[in-house]
Every structure is written in structure tokens, then in C-alpha cells.
Amino acid sequence: MDIVGIDALRFGVTDLDAARRFFSDWGLNEIERSAAGLRFNTLDNGEIEVRLERDAGLAPAVVSGPTIREVIWGVASKENLDAIGAELEKDRKVTRDPDGTLHSTDATGYAIAFRVSRAVALPVSATPAVNLPGEVHRIDRRANFSTRVTIRHLGHVVFFAPNLQEASDFYMKRLGFLLSDAYVNVGTFMRARKAPQHHTLFLLNGAKPGAHHVAFEVGDFHEVMMAGMAMNQKGWETEFGPGRHVIGSNYFWYFKTPCGAATEYYADMDYLTEAWKPRQWKTVPAETIACWLAAPEPRWKAIANANDDS
Numbered sequence: 001m002d003i004v005g006i007d008a009l010r011f012g013v014t015d016l017d018a019a020r021r022f023f024s025d026w027g028l029n030e031i032e033r034s035a036a037g038l039r040f041n042t043l044d045n046g047e048i049e050v051r052l053e054r055d056a057g058l059a060p061a062v063v064s065g066p067t068i069r070e071v072i073w074g075v076a077s078k079e080n081l082d083a084i085g086a087e088l089e090k091d092r093k094v095t096r097d098p099d100g101t102l103h104s105t106d107a108t109g110y111a112i113a114f115r116v117s118r119a120v121a122l123p124v125s126a127t128p129a130v131n132l133p134g135e136v137h138r139i140d141r142r143a144n145f146s147t148r149v150t151i152r153h154l155g156h157v158v159f160f161a162p163n164l165q166e167a168s169d170f171y172m173k174r175l176g177f178l179l180s181d182a183y184v185n186v187g188t189f190m191r192a193r194k195a196p197q198h199h200t201l202f203l204l205n206g207a208k209p210g211a212h213h214v215a216f217e218v219g220d221f222h223e224v225m226m227a228g229m230a231m232n233q234k235g236w237e238t239e240f241g242p243g244r245h246v247i248g249s250n251y252f253w254y255f256k257t258p259c260g261a262a263t264e265y266y267a268d269m270d271y272l273t274e275a276w277k278p279r280q281w282k283t284v285p286a287e288t289i290a291c292w293l294a295a296p297e298p299r300w301k302a303i304a305n306a307n308d309d310s
């Protein structure tokens, strides 16, 4: 079950123009636009496909309104695909596209699919942009101040799961996901077996199913801030952040979207090996959600206004 990551996400939305504006402003690369919908990709070819929610080509919706309609997981080989198909056919319907893509559902009823990954390797920068004391990489060159940030990787998705244990067990026991950390009875951070970042899937206990957010990786903390501030300036509203998570260690900045799930810019997430020891928290201490959190924009404005009056 060598799942290497999220190969693509399919959204069903009510307003294609708003979705196009959002994902274009977000920094994704548009690769297809037609009356039927839109496709974007990341630098490593993670795909976002957007169609109208009533599109008969989309998997059935678990919740009404704009949302993620299918997660397409990338696997390492055709043999992996066959193994996943055989495993899932034990107790659920599996269909196959002519190109070999498998479609099925998870324990909550969310549509999932599997295909041999179409991801491409990210280019390695020969000249890292960061200067550290005693470790200088950027010489005779200013930092990159572009507000147009390249989205490098489609990193993780987060869904509500009314039966968290059963939902998490499905991914870990049937599809080989590994436990990275957990809030007992509240949330399970998991990574696909061949995806070394801290989490590719986070399931959250919730009374109702639904998508929570999708996370996109950018280069570094500077890019999280440049991209997030540009989104705010274009009128897109912050959901949460910017800040730095403790679980996963990633810098983050979340935005509200017209697509039914928040989106997150992130950078500098933990990379794990089999040596990692998952930790289980019995509560959800605020300090594990963020080690620091900048005030949301309205607060910044309030401070600026107060300063103007003084």
C-alpha cells in the first residue's frame, strides 16, 4: 500500500468564477478551463479540479453545497493499485476507469480514488535563499520580494469524521497509513506510508461529516507571509493565522474560500521516519495548536487606528 500522497482533489462548487478567482489568486497554475470546469496544478503536479456541484461526473456528495467531492491518492505502482483494489473489494464497491484509476469510498462515505501518481519531482534550488549566522547561502542577492508565490505541493487534507476511530482505522489498517500524533477521541494525524511529512490526512471528530481544510506547501516562512498578505490585500479573508503549529511544526496561514473548505499555506513541516514515536494527547491544550499566533487582521487594524489617534 505504497501511497505517496494526494495526487488530486476534486471540488464541487456553486460559483465557478469565484473558485477560479480564488485558486488563481492563491498561486495555483491554471492548466485547463472549459464550460465543464477548471483544473489547476502545483509545481510538483498535484491537481485541483473544480466543477459545478451538480456535475454528474462528480462522485456523490456526502454534504450539500460546495465541498471536496473526491480525494485521489497517488500510489507508487500498478501493483499497489491492484493490491488496494483487492483490499477494498472485500467489503465495498470499487469501480475502475479505462486509465486504471480506482474509485471507492472510505469508512465515513467520502469518495476516494487511487491512481499511479502523476507527481513530478520538485526542482532543487542550487542556491538556498536563507542566510543563517555562520551559514550563508544568499550572496550578492536580495531576498525574493514577489507576492506571487509558487505553490509547490498539495500536502494534506482534513475531514470531519463522526466515527473517528472507525474512520482512522480504515486508513491505517486497510490502506497502510501511519499514525503521527493524536488528540485522543478528537483528532488523528496520519501520513501515507510513502509520504514523509508529518500528516497527509487529519481526521477530526465532528457531529457531521464535511471537509475542514486543504493545505498547500510553499517555500518557507517568508513565502507564507508574502502570499498570505497578498491574499488579504485582494480581499480574501483570513480563517486562522498566521502562526506556527506545534504538531507538525509547520508555519501556517488559513483562508476562507468559496469552495467549501478552508485552504492553508504552510511551510517547514516535520519530516518523519519509522523512528518517530507518535504522541497521544488526552486533551487539546491551546499551546499545541500554535506556539505563536499573530493577531488577525481586524486586530492589526484596530492597533493601527489606535496609534493614529494617539
Ligand SMILES: [Fe+2]
Binding pocket: 156, 158, 213, 214, 215, 264
Ligand atoms: Fe493543516
